[in-house]
Amino acid sequence: MRLTLPSLLKSASTAALLCVTPTVVLAAGDVSFVQAVEPPGLDPTVSSPVAAGQVVWQNLFEGLVTIDAAGEIQPQLASAWEISEDGLTYTFTLVPDVSFHNGQAFSAETAKFTLERILSEDSTNGQKALYTVIDSVEAPDAATLVLHLSAASSDLLYWLGFPAAVMIEPTSVETNATDPVGTGPFKLDEWRKGDRVIMSAFDGYWGETPALDTVTARFIADPQAQVAALKSGQVNIVAELAAPELFGQFVEDDTFVAHVGSGEMEVVAGMNNTRPPFDNAKVRQALMMSIDRNLLIEAVKSGYGTPIGTHFSPASPYYEDLTGLYPYDPEAAKALLAEAGYPDGFEFTFKVPTRTYAQRSAEIMQAFFAQIGVTATIASSDFPAAWVQEVFKDTDYDMTIIGHAEPLDIGIYARDPYYFNYTSDAFDAAMADVAAAATPEARAAGYKAAEEVVAKDLPALFLYSEPKLGVWDAGLTGVWENGPVPSNDMTDVAWAD
Amino acid sequence: MPPLKKFSRQIAGLVLLLAVTSLVIFLAIEAAPGDPAQIMLGTNAQADTVAALRAELGLDRPLMVRYLAWLGGVFTGDLGTSYTYGTPVAELIGERLRVTLPLTAMATLLAVAISLPLGVWAAQRPNGPVDTLASVFSQFGIAVPNFWIGLLLILGLALGLGWFPTGGFPGWGAGWLAVQALILPAVALALPQAAVLTRVTRAAVIEVTNEDFVRTARAKGLTRNRALWRHTVPNALLPVVTMLGLQIPFLISGAVLVENVFTLPGIGTLAYSALSQRDLIVVQNVVLLFAIVVMVVNVIVDALYVLLDPRLRGRA
Numbered sequence: 001m002r003l004t005l006p007s008l009l010k011s012a013s014t015a016a017l018l019c020v021t022p023t024v025v026l027a028a029g030d031v032s033f034v035q036a037v038e039p040p041g042l043d044p045t046v047s048s049p050v051a052a053g054q055v056v057w058q059n060l061f062e063g064l065v066t067i068d069a070a071g072e073i074q075p076q077l078a079s080a081w082e083i084s085e086d087g088l089t090y091t092f093t094l095v096p097d098v099s100f101h102n103g104q105a106f107s108a109e110t111a112k113f114t115l116e117r118i119l120s121e122d123s124t125n126g127q128k129a130l131y132t133v134i135d136s137v138e139a140p141d142a143a144t145l146v147l148h149l150s151a152a153s154s155d156l157l158y159w160l161g162f163p164a165a166v167m168i169e170p171t172s173v174e175t176n177a178t179d180p181v182g183t184g185p186f187k188l189d190e191w192r193k194g195d196r197v198i199m200s201a202f203d204g205y206w207g208e209t210p211a212l213d214t215v216t217a218r219f220i221a222d223p224q225a226q227v228a229a230l231k232s233g234q235v236n237i238v239a240e241l242a243a244p245e246l247f248g249q250f251v252e253d254d255t256f257v258a259h260v261g262s263g264e265m266e267v268v269a270g271m272n273n274t275r276p277p278f279d280n281a282k283v284r285q286a287l288m289m290s291i292d293r294n295l296l297i298e299a300v301k302s303g304y305g306t307p308i309g310t311h312f313s314p315a316s317p318y319y320e321d322l323t324g325l326y327p328y329d330p331e332a333a334k335a336l337l338a339e340a341g342y343p344d345g346f347e348f349t350f351k352v353p354t355r356t357y358a359q360r361s362a363e364i365m366q367a368f369f370a371q372i373g374v375t376a377t378i379a380s381s382d383f384p385a386a387w388v389q390e391v392f393k394d395t396d397y398d399m400t401i402i403g404h405a406e407p408l409d410i411g412i413y414a415r416d417p418y419y420f421n422y423t424s425d426a427f428d429a430a431m432a433d434v435a436a437a438a439t440p441e442a443r444a445a446g447y448k449a450a451e452e453v454v455a456k457d458l459p460a461l462f463l464y465s466e467p468k469l470g471v472w473d474a475g476l477t478g479v480w481e482n483g484p485v486p487s488n489d490m491t492d493v494a495w496a497d
Numbered sequence: 498m499p500p501l502k503k504f505s506r507q508i509a510g511l512v513l514l515l516a517v518t519s520l521v522i523f524l525a526i527e528a529a530p531g532d533p534a535q536i537m538l539g540t541n542a543q544a545d546t547v548a549a550l551r552a553e554l555g556l557d558r559p560l561m562v563r564y565l566a567w568l569g570g571v572f573t574g575d576l577g578t579s580y581t582y583g584t585p586v587a588e589l590i591g592e593r594l595r596v597t598l599p600l601t602a603m604a605t606l607l608a609v610a611i612s613l614p615l616g617v618w619a620a621q622r623p624n625g626p627v628d629t630l631a632s633v634f635s636q637f638g639i640a641v642p643n644f645w646i647g648l649l650l651i652l653g654l655a656l657g658l659g660w661f662p663t664g665g666f667p668g669w670g671a672g673w674l675a676v677q678a679l680i681l682p683a684v685a686l687a688l689p690q691a692a693v694l695t696r697v698t699r700a701a702v703i704e705v706t707n708e709d710f711v712r713t714a715r716a717k718g719l720t721r722n723r724a725l726w727r728h729t730v731p732n733a734l735l736p737v738v739t740m741l742g743l744q745i746p747f748l749i750s751g752a753v754l755v756e757n758v759f760t761l762p763g764i765g766t767l768a769y770s771a772l773s774q775r776d777l778i779v780v781q782n783v784v785l786l787f788a789i790v791v792m793v794v795n796v797i798v799d800a801l802y803v804l805l806d807p808r809l810r811g812r813a
Contacts, residue, residue, distance in 0.1 A: 040537060040581030040774060050539065124550040126538035177583040193582065193592060194762025194770070195666055218665060220760045224648070228656050228663035385531025385775045392540055393532065406541060 638692020
């Protein structure tokens with residue numbers, strides 16, 4: 001331990017001498033952003049991808065391609081690419097003279113190593129499933145990378161822009177979790193576990209030098225504490241405020257920008273589609289019609305949220321508004337329930353994860369269900385640990401509720417097994433069309449067909465899409481307003497003069 | 498029994514107790530639902546990836562093998578490697594103790610500094626104005642949970658007046674700023690403690706004041722003050738020290754909440770996040786550490802009795 005009595009005494013005496021001003025004033029060129037969940041490790045290619053990506057993606061690590069603030073695919077370490085006509089071969093041209101933070105050069109060999117590591121048998125990349133369509137990787141020369149696919153996949157480029165596929169330097173694999181080495185514009189200075197990650201501008205960056213000198217991620221779980229830190233100037237950006245009731249105070253305040261952006265999270269009440277009575281589509285449809293989604297959003301999210309009728313973010317160009325399919329209509333719901341053989345309703349257990357939005361939503365839904373004679377008993381399930389075990393792994397539940405944060409994740413309904421226990425040939429066919437799509441139009445058509453299948457079948461009750469309630473210092477420019485990828489990309493952030 | 502022999506017997510009992518405690522902790526944590534590998538990988542991971550991570554973490558080994566490996570490690574100082582952070586648990590705990598130890602020490606000192614004088618003063622005139630004040634303070638301190646006091650302090654002194662940071666810890670390298678970051682959490686942690694101790698001190702002093710030997714001292718011509726400090730207070734300290742020892746577990750559990758309110762990177766936040774992430778090896782070690790602290794404090798309190806009360810020295 002570095003802490004010794006003399007050092008403590010020294011601090012105390014300095015303290016007595018200085019008696020400095022209490023609040024921390026950040027120097028120009030420094031920005032602190034809040035991150036609710038501290039990632040277990042800083043390598044987004046292993047384990048918990050969301051929290052790690054929110055700290056390091058684009059700041060420390062970069063990919064072959066990237067996804068910009070508008071959700072579009074952009075070149076990054078690959079300056080250009082060509083896709084063969086059959087969609088099975090991808091040829092990337094890589095940017096020359098890129099070096100990692102440890103001085104090693106980035107090349108096609110590095111890229112090959114990174115991708116093969118994701119695909120390997122002992123891979124611990126949580127998103128491995130997205131990339132298994134890659135059959136083999138070749139590096140014919142230092143600047144060329146060739147991917148051979150086992151089947152066409154129109155989404156692959158998008159997945160390659162994800163935090164889970166950032167480029168890794170082979171000698172840093174073992175230490176990346178605590179001492180990440182990437183090609184990004186910032187490098188790691190220090191990770192004070194439980195408190196913050198400090199990054200500073202990397203001298204040898206291949207691209208445009210960022211405006212900021214240092215970027216700090218502060219880990220503050222409690223929304224109240226986040227707001228307190230923001231107001232006292234200890235942090236400058238809260239990209240996603242979890243408590244909508246605290247958002248209003250910033251809307252009128254000129255010293256802050258309060259932006260209602262679109263996120264990628266869909267809150268859905270998944271049902272066990274093989275367990276009666278939820279194996280009956282009419283029952284699921286009746287339950288959907290018993291819920292007034294607007295009222296739910298008002299109560300749970302202070303009105304910040306968009307009702308959804310399918311598993312898709314309204315921010316996506318492929319989104320279709322299907323909320324009209326099973327609108328709020330308790331009488332029709334009752335009739336449908338009677339038709340399904342439950343004229344007197346039924347009872348079930350609603351397994352609710354210990355998250356504020358989930359708990360609040362469940363209580364409102366319980367009241368709505370009661371209106372059509374259905375009795376829901378709420379059972380809390382400790383999230384993530386207990387919930388992942390009971391609902392996700394063992395699928396021992398009737399109904400649950402959870403926000404799906406991964407972008408473009410409607411494909412989960414094609415997974416077998418997945419916690420909904422849902423199977424549909426029509427849906428699988430639609431997803432196959434998406435994968436094989438050669439044009440953007442065909443891809444859009446495939447996605448829309450998939451959206452319509454689940455909107456009718458309702459393997460889950462589709463509730464609302466969570467907005468990204470961002471608050472940041474009005475003196476900042478370049479903060480992402482929307483969240484196509486859960487991240488805190490600081491590369492374009494600057495203090496206005 | 499001579500004190501030394503008694504002490505060594507206590508130590509032996511302690512080690513046995515620890516072995517039993519460690520098994521209970523291990524089994525209880527194993528029984529909690531949630532697979533660490535699945536939680537780390539998130540809901541998108543497929544079964545083979547989860548299996549690969551389980552193998553990497555050694556979670557595929559039989560229960561007893563894992564327990565014995567852990568216990569063996571504990572005795573040799575190797576607490577294992579955190580599943581989630583990937584760093585040695587001993588290092589992780591060491592880092593966090595640098596915040597929690599000073600915090601709890603500050604809180605204890607503060608609690609004693611408030612409660613001793615207040616309790617003694619209140620006992621001088623039962624039902625007088627000071628006593629009333631002390632009793633209001635005790636009621637308030639016992640009734641109000643420390644995390645709520647913490648929130649109020651943040652609202653008033655940090656956000657309202659800007660005298661203190663709202664949370665976080667700049668690291669000891671920051672000198673005064675680091676001390677400052679611990680002041681409000683220490684106050685929040687100390688107030689409920691001080692409330693209990695004030696009450697105990699007051700009651701003990703009143704009780705001892707009515708003892709014959711104090712009356713005799715006064716009859717011998719000692720002034721009120723001399724009798725108080727020479728005879729009453731030393732004799733009243735015994736229950737106060739007992740209570741201080743009993744309060745240590747509350748101090749630890751209080752630190753878990755208060756550290757989370759003030760987002761301090763201490764043992765409390767480590768325990769909380771490790772538990773929610775099912776970083777079982779960290780949880781096991783932290784809980785064991787808490788258990789050891791409580792046991793050791795009990796031994797120290799026992800030893801202090803002997804120091805405080807000469808009558809106990811000759812007896813077993």
